Amino acid sequence: MKKEILSIVVPCYNESETTESSFRILQQLCNSWKEKTLIADYELLFVNDGSTDDTFDILKKIYNKNKNVSIVNLRKNSGFQAALTAGLFESTGDIVVSIDADLQDDPEKIEEMIQKYHEGFEMVLGIRKDRSTDTFFKRLFAETYYKILRKIGVKSVYNHGDFRLLSRGIIDDLKKFPERVRYLRSLIFEIEPRYACVYYARTKRKFGQSKFTFSKSLSLAIDGVTSFTAQPIRLLSVLGFFMFILSIVCTVIVFFGKFYWHLGIPGWASLALIVLFFGGIQNLSLGVVGEYVSKIYIENKARPLYLVRDIYTHGK
Ligand code: UDP
């Protein structure tokens, strides 16, 4: 059987506490897989996503001592999805695994991913068994979000983040997607519906802090919806239609109440409530439409997704 070169892509943003130890763990694992002839060779590709601490210096030291290490040094912080894309696009292996720098996702499971690849799957997704290491709030947010995604028809796999194996063929196809706003964990299904899964327990972050603030997570979540479906706009149209019918019904009731049934129509309180209610709906609708308009704006400018300052590679 032909043996492949494995690339492991690791996006790093201010990961000075984790980089060295994560590198050692990955190197050890890759060497053991090479010895077992599971792979022909490997490349550990670190993407420095505009870190402001000394992540890059640490990476360079590692690079200078290890021929299997490459670095893609981005000009500025471009965000996790862009950094990940940079890593996938610049990687050279036949099979490419992406994993977070903190190794919260179990790197030992990469072996199982490669086995699934040999069974014929070009896409193998790492699925976390549970979310016990997340805070209650993050768990609730994630569960509700995945339910909404499913309801509005965005393909996603529950509890799959960005720990996955992709074949070179899939990455070549991924390059054909020009969009700036990227939500890779759903975008991959636009390429290939067939996949295998590998299950693992996600550990707590050992060093450093999560780089995902609530606003970053929320922005990723909104991208997940608005990059794949215009369902929210359609729902708003439906909502608007029912609101319109409701307002006609209310007008008729008020008209008959006043002129035929001679009822005293109550005053400003109900009026204020209605104004508030419709005002709220209108603002929400504008916001949702605005989300899509802003996506058109961003995509239309067609700015590069990331800019590389330099690439360090031992030329494999
Ligand atoms: N990351 C990145 N750019 C960013 C934010 C995060 O490359 O702007 C990387 C980070 O270094 C890590 C991965 O994305 O390798 C996931 O981040 P983190 O572990 O903080 O996320 P969490 O596990 O808390 O969801």
Ligand code: MG
């Ligand atoms: Mg993490």
